[in-house]
Amino acid sequence: MSTEVAAPDPxxxxxxxxxxxxxxxxxxxxxxxxxxEVQKMMVGQxxxxxxxxxxxxxxxxxxxxxxPGLGKTMLVRSLAxxxxxxxxRIQFTPDLMPADLVGTNVLVEDAQGHSSxxxxxxxxxxxxxxxxxxxxxxxxxxxxLLEAMQEKHVTVAGATRHLERPFFVLATQNPLEMxxxxxxxxxxxxRFFFKLKVPYPTAEQFGAILDRTTQREKPTVSRVFQGEDLxxxxxxxxxxxxxxxxxxxxxxxxxxxxxxxxxxTDEVKKYVRYGASPRAGQALILAAxxxxxxxxxxxxATEDAVHFIHxxxxxxxxxxxxxxxxxxxxxxxxxxxxxxxxxKWKE
Amino acid sequence: MPxxxxxxxFARLLSRHEARAARRLRWERVFERWGVTxxxxxxxxxxxxxxxxxxxxxxxxxLGTALTLVVLAAAVLAIEYLRPVERKLLRARMDEQAVxxxxxxxxxxxxxxxxxxxxxxxxxxxxxxxxxxxxAVNWATSWPLRAPRRWxxxxxxxxxxVLVLAGMRETRTVAPVAAEARxxxxxxxxxxxxxxxxxxxxxxAAEEFKNPELEKLVNEMEPLREKLAEGDLGExxxxxxxxxxxQRLEQMQASLQNQSLEALAEEMAGAMDQLDQAGALAAALxxxxxxxxxxxxxxxxxxxxxxxxxxxxxxxxxxxxxxxxQVSQKLRQRGQNDxxxxxNQLAQGARNQSHQQMSxxxxxxxxxxxxxxRSQNQQQxxxxxxxxxxAAKNQLGQCRSPGGGGQKQGQGQxxGQGQGQGQxxGQGQxxGQGQxxGQGQxxGQGQGQGEGQGQGMALxxxxxxEIIRQQRGGGAGSDIAANKFxxxxxxxxxxxxxxxxxxxxxxxxxEVTTEKTLQPQFERASDAVGSAEFEVxxxxxxxxxxxxxxxxxxxxxxxxxxxxxRPTGDAVRPPPERP
Numbered sequence: 001m002s003t004e005v006a007a008p009d010p011x012x013x014x015x016x017x018x019x020x021x022x023x024x025x026x027x028x029x030x031x032x033x034x035x036x037e038v039q040k041m042m043v044g045q046x047x048x049x050x051x052x053x054x055x056x057x058x059x060x061x062x063x064x065x066x067x068p069g070l071g072k073t074m075l076v077r078s079l080a081x082x083x084x085x086x087x088x089r090i091q092f093t094p095d096l097m098p099a100d101l102v103g104t105n106v107l108v109e110d111a112q113g114h115s116s117x118x119x120x121x122x123x124x125x126x127x128x129x130x131x132x133x134x135x136x137x138x139x140x141x142x143x144x145l146l147e148a149m150q151e152k153h154v155t156v157a158g159a160t161r162h163l164e165r166p167f168f169v170l171a172t173q174n175p176l177e178m179x180x181x182x183x184x185x186x187x188x189x190x191r192f193f194f195k196l197k198v199p200y201p202t203a204e205q206f207g208a209i210l211d212r213t214t215q216r217e218k219p220t221v222s223r224v225f226q227g228e229d230l231x232x233x234x235x236x237x238x239x240x241x242x243x244x245x246x247x248x249x250x251x252x253x254x255x256x257x258x259x260x261x262x263x264x265t266d267e268v269k270k271y272v273r274y275g276a277s278p279r280a281g282q283a284l285i286l287a288a289x290x291x292x293x294x295x296x297x298x299x300x301a302t303e304d305a306v307h308f309i310h311x312x313x314x315x316x317x318x319x320x321x322x323x324x325x326x327x328x329x330x331x332x333x334x335x336x337x338x339x340x341x342x343x344k345w346k347e
Numbered sequence: 348m349p350x351x352x353x354x355x356x357f358a359r360l361l362s363r364h365e366a367r368a369a370r371r372l373r374w375e376r377v378f379e380r381w382g383v384t385x386x387x388x389x390x391x392x393x394x395x396x397x398x399x400x401x402x403x404x405x406x407x408x409x410l411g412t413a414l415t416l417v418v419l420a421a422a423v424l425a426i427e428y429l430r431p432v433e434r435k436l437l438r439a440r441m442d443e444q445a446v447x448x449x450x451x452x453x454x455x456x457x458x459x460x461x462x463x464x465x466x467x468x469x470x471x472x473x474x475x476x477x478x479x480x481x482x483a484v485n486w487a488t489s490w491p492l493r494a495p496r497r498w499x500x501x502x503x504x505x506x507x508x509v510l511v512l513a514g515m516r517e518t519r520t521v522a523p524v525a526a527e528a529r530x531x532x533x534x535x536x537x538x539x540x541x542x543x544x545x546x547x548x549x550x551x552a553a554e555e556f557k558n559p560e561l562e563k564l565v566n567e568m569e570p571l572r573e574k575l576a577e578g579d580l581g582e583x584x585x586x587x588x589x590x591x592x593x594q595r596l597e598q599m600q601a602s603l604q605n606q607s608l609e610a611l612a613e614e615m616a617g618a619m620d621q622l623d624q625a626g627a628l629a630a631a632l633x634x635x636x637x638x639x640x641x642x643x644x645x646x647x648x649x650x651x652x653x654x655x656x657x658x659x660x661x662x663x664x665x666x667x668x669x670x671x672x673q674v675s676q677k678l679r680q681r682g683q684n685d686x687x688x689x690x691n692q693l694a695q696g697a698r699n700q701s702h703q704q705m706s707x708x709x710x711x712x713x714x715x716x717x718x719x720x721r722s723q724n725q726q727q728x729x730x731x732x733x734x735x736x737x738a739a740k741n742q743l744g745q746c747r748s749p750g751g752g753g754q755k756q757g758q759g760q761x762x763g764q765g766q767g768q769g770q771x772x773g774q775g776q777x778x779g780q781g782q783x784x785g786q787g788q789x790x791g792q793g794q795g796q797g798e799g800q801g802q803g804m805a806l807x808x809x810x811x812x813e814i815i816r817q818q819r820g821g822g823a824g825s826d827i828a829a830n831k832f833x834x835x836x837x838x839x840x841x842x843x844x845x846x847x848x849x850x851x852x853x854x855x856x857x858e859v860t861t862e863k864t865l866q867p868q869f870e871r872a873s874d875a876v877g878s879a880e881f882e883v884x885x886x887x888x889x890x891x892x893x894x895x896x897x898x899x900x901x902x903x904x905x906x907x908x909x910x911x912x913r914p915t916g917d918a919v920r921p922p923p924e925r926p
Binding site for chain 1: 439443450468469470
């Protein structure tokens with residue numbers, strides 16, 4: 001059953017305040033519809049769903065970290081179904097080669113017996129790619145994926161081939177069994193818009209999962225809107241303005257992760273080796289804009305950015321060994337930064 | 348969404364709400380500082396209270412200090428309220444208090460924009476939204492202010508403690524602050540306290556001994572005492588006041604000297620030589636020992652009454668009458684009419700060969716000698732007081748110099764070294780006897796005898812009350828002889844004492860002058876005590892001289908020794924005959 005809704009047209013929003021108001025309401029409706037559809041399949045994990053949808057609307061990729069069986073694949077599949085997007089899944093292994101990912105030229109004989117090379121696209125050619133256990137692939141394969149994520153195209157045998165739009169990658173990492181894995185380098189982690197940690201469901205949610213998945217009738221996901229509409233949602237959200245004073249605060253948040261800056265706290269200077277890149281700022285503002293619209297506002301507030309600070313910055317801040325030895329996590333450092341800045345903003 | 352007002356309308360709305368919020372922010376800052384300030388004030392008041400309990404000199408300024416602390420605390424809070432409010436901070440706080448996620452902050456930024464940017468539908472919608480949200484804010488509920496009322500308690504308690512203690516303020520307490528304000532240093536303030544102590548001692552002496560002259564003097568000193576109590580005296584004023592007191596004392600002393608019989612004592616002795624059995628009386632007059640003279644006059648009067656002594660006869664009687672008449676005339680010329688009448692009575696008795704007239708005249712003379720003896724004590728007291736004032740003036744000059752404090756400290760050490768010396772319990776000696784007992788220091792070295800009863804010494808001199816008590820036979824065991832101003836010890840009534848005094852000139856320097864005065868005859872009182880035992884010792888020594896086989900020269904030396912130490916007024920008795 002299709003419950004398709006029309007996504008707002010970003011060009012229309014420039015016309016009048018009243019039309020903009022209608023567009024904003026449409027945006028909220030689309031987002032909520034999509035979320036509702038996904039929640040038909042996913043029990044709990046509201047924040048993961050919300051963050052994933054935000055990243056997709058913003059055009060970013062998501063790195064999901066969690067133990068197996070928490071519904072990561074289900075989430076991606078549900079999204080693909082709801083958005084009517086093509087979906088592929090790759091299980092990364094150490095012997096996975098870049099060609100296995102992006103595709104390769106194969107020798108093909110035609111009816112006349114002539115042989116020619118024909119490009120056989122890999123699984124990356126889809127709208128929504130689920131890369132399971134991405135850290136088990138070799139850096140060579142990882143970098144092939146990450147190039148595609150950033151550039152939205154792949155180059156095979158000298159020929160550049162564009163990927164379909166929209167193109168989203170949702171990669172997963174298993175925090176356990178780290179032996180034989182190839183942790184993603186910082187530069188590659190930076191390409192992910194969000195890094196989300198999928199928590200274990202609560203007992204109540206666990207019961208609901210069992211109920212929902214052990215019956216004859218399985219829930220199905222209806223198509224909400226087309227993939228192009230998703231791009232329109234992102235474009236519409238880009239129009240949300242940010243006040244200079246709010247932008248200044250977001251800059252301060254990102255700068256505070258750099259131990260060499262004046263914004264850094266003593267804790268950051270002691271425990272942080274590298275801070276977040278400007279991409280983090282971009283991600284914070286983009287995500288904040290989407291949240292502001294969802295909250296019915298026409299401006300970005302600081303709290304919107306703070307809401308996504310873990311998802312945006314946890315994989316962009318590299319702690320020192322001393323921090324690891326002291327049991328300090330990225331989230332704790334980021335919380336302390338925010339607390340420090342909020343105190344400073346009150347002075 | 349309601350119809351938005353114009354940009355000006357929104358600006359006015361924002362301005363109005365900012366003003367309300369700014370007031371709340373100011374009060375909030377005051378209340379934040381409230382606790383620290385009031386607790387600090389309470390602790391300061393408590394500390395002041397404890398200090399006033401421990402140091403009584405703080406009492407007079409305690410109330411003023413407490414009020415100053417309260418005013419300072421109020422000023423701190425007022426400054427906190429009046430401190431400018433930064434608009435950026437204010438808007439952030441408005442958002443926080445009204446739970447408006449950066450609404451005021453963003454609207455404030457955008458409402459100031461002009462040009463095409465301001466026409467953005469996003470911003471217009473935001474301003475509409477902000478207008479509605481800000482207008483709906485009730486700051487009284489969104490930003491409640493609660494004054495921490497319990498914090499008044501310590502302040503109220505501290506103020507009450509201060510007020511209660513301030514009520515116990517003594518009227519005659521030196522005000523160190525005022526003294527400091529008058530530019531007095533520590534040594535000078537200590538001197539002021541010594542002077543106050545001295546004046547208090549004079550007042551006690553006047554009340555205790557009913558001395559009208561002293562009472563009159565104390566009354567004259569009242570303005571000075573008030574000034575000292577208020578600390579309202581600078582160094583120069585203090586010096587002038589001390590000088591004035593000293594001059595007044597010297598005038599009183601000169602007045603007493605004019606009424607003294609001392610000037611005619613020699614002539615009176617010459618006239619007495621003509622009378623029968625009046626040798627001891629004449630000798631006492633020549634020594635100007637009027638106490639002994641009074642005793643001898645009484646004895647002679649008794650003898651005349653019992654007719655154990657007779658008026659001079661014949662030419663000797665006429666000569667005596669003539670000389671007594673001449674003395675009577677001179678006494679009348681000096682205004683000493685009582686003395687003149689007594690001498691005239693004696694002259695009449697001598698002329699008439701009348702035992703009764705002679706006895707009556709002798710008793711009148713005895714009363715005159717008694718008055719003269721009191722006058723001598725009075726002069727002695729005045730001399731002591733003059734010395735106290737002189738010592739104070741000298742000390743004031745020393746305090747001015749950089750080494751003044753050290754000098755005073757040295758004097759204090761001299762006084763301390765002498766503690767416990769010269770203790771003669773039950774003797775009742777006059778001041779100076781303790782010094783005679785084996786001291787013999789040169790003038791200026793300081794005797795440091797200390798006070799046997801542990802009483803204080805104003806200006807390093809014995810107290811006037813103690814001196815008068817001893818003159819009257821009281822003060823047993825209070826051998827007072829300390830003098831931290833290095834007063835010379837008097838062993839000889841004829842010796843002179845050098846006193847150094849100074850006069851401040853315009854440059855603040857002192858012109859030092861030296862004057863020589865007769866040492867007061869402190870040792871005479873000891874004769875009364877010594878004479879009681881003299882006969883016993885003399886008898887024992889004579890017995891020893893007779894019993895032992897001593898060379899003649901040694902016997903003569905012993906005899907000369909006892910002759911030398913014989914108490915005045917005792918007639919030389921012939922040695923008892925050998926058995």
